[in-house]
Amino acid sequence: MTKMIFLNLPVKDLATATAFYEAIGCVKNEQFSNENASSMVWSETITFQLLQHGYYQTFTTKPTADAHATSGMLIALSRDSREEVDAMVEAAARSGGQADVREPQDLGFMYLRSFADPDGHDFEPAYMDMGSVG
Structure with a gap:
């Protein structure tokens, strides 16, 4: 399996x-x-x-945490391009989430943004150019 x-x-x-x-x-x-x-x-x-x-x-x-007030995890999701990262964050913002809950990061070989869902769970879509990792 x-x-x-x-x-x-x-x-x-x-x-x-x-x-x-x-x-x-x-x-x-x-x-x-x-x-x-x-x-x-x-x-x-x-x-x-x-x-x-x-x-x-x-x-x-255990009591259920309020993800708007506390952070128990950050869920990173791989994307195939910078454009897909941007599109996902924009879709999150249009659909009741909060875009860029922290500053976007452009490390050259890696591009990351973040968003929170309507319940406050934090996500980080990321694109990594493996050909640029050295």
Whole structure:
């Protein structure tokens, strides 16, 4: 079996979160979605499981963090070009997210920007020119 990553993210408004993740390029997997969760496929090996807060809480005894106030992780997503990085951040901003939650970084061989989803989860789309890495 191929190794996969399922990122379980608590969300306040499932419909809003689902539309946001569709806008940044995910496809909803109806087979694993219901009134409590949306299974948003990013790639063949990475899926974002968007879980209503109450449902998310059934998976842990810890309190659910407010990602607007605290950071528990930064999710980096590879892109194939600088233009794809820019397009993803712009789609996030148009769809209820916040673009450039920190300054963009252009390191020559690597280009990074950031955005937060409507629930405050931080993302960093990045392009790396492997031919320039030395």
